Amino acid sequence: xxxxxxxxxxxxxLAGLGVFLIGIKAxxxxxxxxxxxxxxxxxxxxxxxxxxxxxxxxxxxxxxQSSSATTVMVVGFVNAGVMTLTQATSIIMGANIGTTITxxxxxxxxxxxxxxxxxMACVGAFMQTSKKLHVRNVGSIIAGIGVLFVGLDVMSGAxxxxxxxxxxxxxxxxxxxxxLLLLLGAVIxxxxxxxxxxxxxxxxxxxxxxxxxxxxxxxxxxxxxxxxITAVLACIGSTVNAKRTSIIHLxxxxxxxxxxxxxxxxxxxxxxxxxxxxxxxxxSIANQIAMFHTAFNVIxxxxxxxxxxxxxxxxxLIIPDxxxxxxxxxxxxETEKFQFIDNxxxxxxxxxxxxxRKEILAMAGLxxxxxxxxxxxxxxxxxSQKELFDxxxxxIDFLNKAITKYTIKVSSEHISYISEKExxxxxxxxxxxxxxxxxxxxxxxxxxxxxxxxxxxxxxAKKEIEDMKIAIDxxxxxVVSAFERQDITQEQTIKDLEEIVxxxxxxxxxxxxxxxxxxxxxxxxxxxxxxLVSNMERIADxxxxxxxxxxxxxxxxxxxxxxxxxxx
Numbered sequence: 249x250x251x252x253x254x255x256x257x258x259x260x261x262l263a264g265l266g267v268f269l270i271g272i273k274a275x276x277x278x279x280x281x282x283x284x285x286x287x288x289x290x291x292x293x294x295x296x297x298x299x300x301x302x303x304x305x306x307x308x309x310x311x312x313q314s315s316s317a318t319t320v321m322v323v324g325f326v327n328a329g330v331m332t333l334t335q336a337t338s339i340i341m342g343a344n345i346g347t348t349i350t351x352x353x354x355x356x357x358x359x360x361x362x363x364x365x366x367x368m369a370c371v372g373a374f375m376q377t378s379k380k381l382h383v384r385n386v387g388s389i390i391a392g393i394g395v396l397f398v399g400l401d402v403m404s405g406a407x408x409x410x411x412x413x414x415x416x417x418x419x420x421x422x423x424x425x426x427x428l429l430l431l432l433g434a435v436i437x438x439x440x441x442x443x444x445x446x447x448x449x450x451x452x453x454x455x456x457x458x459x460x461x462x463x464x465x466x467x468x469x470x471x472x473x474x475x476x477i478t479a480v481l482a483c484i485g486s487t488v489n490a491k492r493t494s495i496i497h498l499x500x501x502x503x504x505x506x507x508x509x510x511x512x513x514x515x516x517x518x519x520x521x522x523x524x525x526x527x528x529x530x531x532s533i534a535n536q537i538a539m540f541h542t543a544f545n546v547i548x549x550x551x552x553x554x555x556x557x558x559x560x561x562x563x564x565l566i567i568p569d570x571x572x573x574x575x576x577x578x579x580x581x582e583t584e585k586f587q588f589i590d591n592x593x594x595x596x597x598x599x600x601x602x603x604x605r606k607e608i609l610a611m612a613g614l615x616x617x618x619x620x621x622x623x624x625x626x627x628x629x630x631x632s633q634k635e636l637f638d639x640x641x642x643x644i645d646f647l648n649k650a651i652t653k654y655t656i657k658v659s660s661e662h663i664s665y666i667s668e669k670e671x672x673x674x675x676x677x678x679x680x681x682x683x684x685x686x687x688x689x690x691x692x693x694x695x696x697x698x699x700x701x702x703x704x705x706x707x708x709a710k711k712e713i714e715d716m717k718i719a720i721d722x723x724x725x726x727v728v729s730a731f732e733r734q735d736i737t738q739e740q741t742i743k744d745l746e747e748i749v750x751x752x753x754x755x756x757x758x759x760x761x762x763x764x765x766x767x768x769x770x771x772x773x774x775x776x777x778x779x780l781v782s783n784m785e786r787i788a789d790x791x792x793x794x795x796x797x798x799x800x801x802x803x804x805x806x807x808x809x810x811x812x813x814x815x816x
Contacts, residue, residue, distance in 0.1 A: 258406070272392070297338075316445060318346070323494055338556050370392025372390035400596070404455055488567060588607045611651070611683075616728075648679070671799040677794050691784075698776055705769070742792065753785040
């Protein structure tokens with residue numbers, strides 16, 4: 249084989265790898281799009297039960313086809329404070345089991361049915377011409393599986409030709425040092441940032457005769473260490489607990505890998521362990537590697553599951569709490585950063601949408617706090633809390649722009665039709681909440697007008713303002729609760745609450761004009777009062793708009809509540 253032939257084989261191997269990566273991404277993305285609501289439901293089952301956590305981690309990883317993505321997502325949850333370290337630990341364990349499904353799929357190429365799997369690319373492509381969205385999404389999954397096997401076939405074919413090169417065989421046969429193989433697996437996986445892809449390459453090399461079972465097993469142990477680099481990189485710039493989450497992932501994989509590494513070295517020294525293993529577990533080397541990959545992660549999980557609370561403590565010792573200072577104790581509203589949204593979650597858009605909703609709810613809380621403060625200020629002619637109000641208003645403005653930008657990023661990902669409608673509605677929701685904040689700011693400015701005019705409201709006017717504010721509070725609470733649960737079953741009740749506010753506006757305007765005519769209040773205070781009542785009515789309109797936005801994506805029967813705060 250001349251240099252040109254060798255170059256052609258290398259290029260075809262890279263082409264096969266590229267097609268394989270496209271296939272596995274298409275399969276994972278479309279699986280998530282189809283199972284978006286199921287993914288939310290799975291995370292709704294998160295609890296302090298370690299076995300539940302393992303099942304959740306395995307299930308989510310099987311759907312999105314990446315343990316690294318699951319771990320990065322968990323880092324994001326811990327960073328946002330919606331998941332504890334103990335919960336994260338069991339999910340990470342499960343993710344290591346779930347990721348082995350890819351190796352099991354890839355091992356099927358050793359069977360004489362690869363052509364049938366590859367032909368699924370054509371079947372999936374025809375399904376994508378359907379007018380039904382669900383059929384198109386399923387077709388994309390099937391096409392992804394087909395493309396995956398096309399890539400594997402091209403890659404394996406090129407590897408078989410490379411395996412015929414004597415110099416290559418000599419180099420690979422000389423590379424038998426277990427520690428070197430472990431390091432190679434770790435480094436290659438750290439560069440590729442996908443244990444599934446690296447394991448698939450090892451399986452293809454085994455089928456092509458480029459690598460034996462012993463070398464494949466030691467390399468696989470290194471792969472499980474190298475996959476941690478993604479989580480380590482993801483925790484940069486995050487909270488202390490998020491960094492601890494990546495350390496837990498690293499500890500789990502390193503403990504498991506080095507435990508098996510030492511056990512295998514001892515067994516191989518005193519027995520013909522790998523020869524026995526190859527003969528005992530019948531089947532192709534592809535099946536043997538895939539089964540070892542699964543068995544390794546299952547056994548490691550079983551061994552370390554009793555220590556699910558010990559690993560977080562160990563991670564805490566490695567990354568201790570920062571020494572507090574006055575500068576570190578700033579209230580969250582003084583910083584321009586998200587409380588729940590995290591760029592790490594963009595790899596799982598359905599979960600990112602859940603966190604957007606939580607961020608919007610936090611924004612709604614800030615707007616409500618400012619509304620409460622502004623009403624108190626104008627009633628009492630008290631601007632002592634003006635600085636706190638302004639700080640909140642700046643944060644509301646920041647969230648209005650930042651949530652919108654983040655939602656655009658999520659919309660650009662591969663998401664389902666319902667998720668598209670949901671993300672589109674969030675632009676509308678954020679805008680309406682921001683308008684509530686603006687009207688609260690108007691009300692706060694009326695306080696300064698009363699001070700400048702040396703005017704004030706009568707006791708009757710104050711009581712009327714309080715009554716109208718109670719009506720708005722009732723509406724606000726009902727809408728926020730419905731938005732949090734994505735529940736539109738109380739539509740008529742909410743409309744009735746908004747009409748009560750409208751009635752208050754008309755009633756208060758009439759009664760105040762009567763007081764003005766009787767000389768019970770000044771023209772200055774009357775002007776401010778009428779403007780105040782008008783602003784309060786408009787606030788109610790914007791609150792109602794938040795509820796109306798849910799009609800774009802929520803069914804009447806849908807009352808799902810996901811990602812509750814972690815239990816103490």
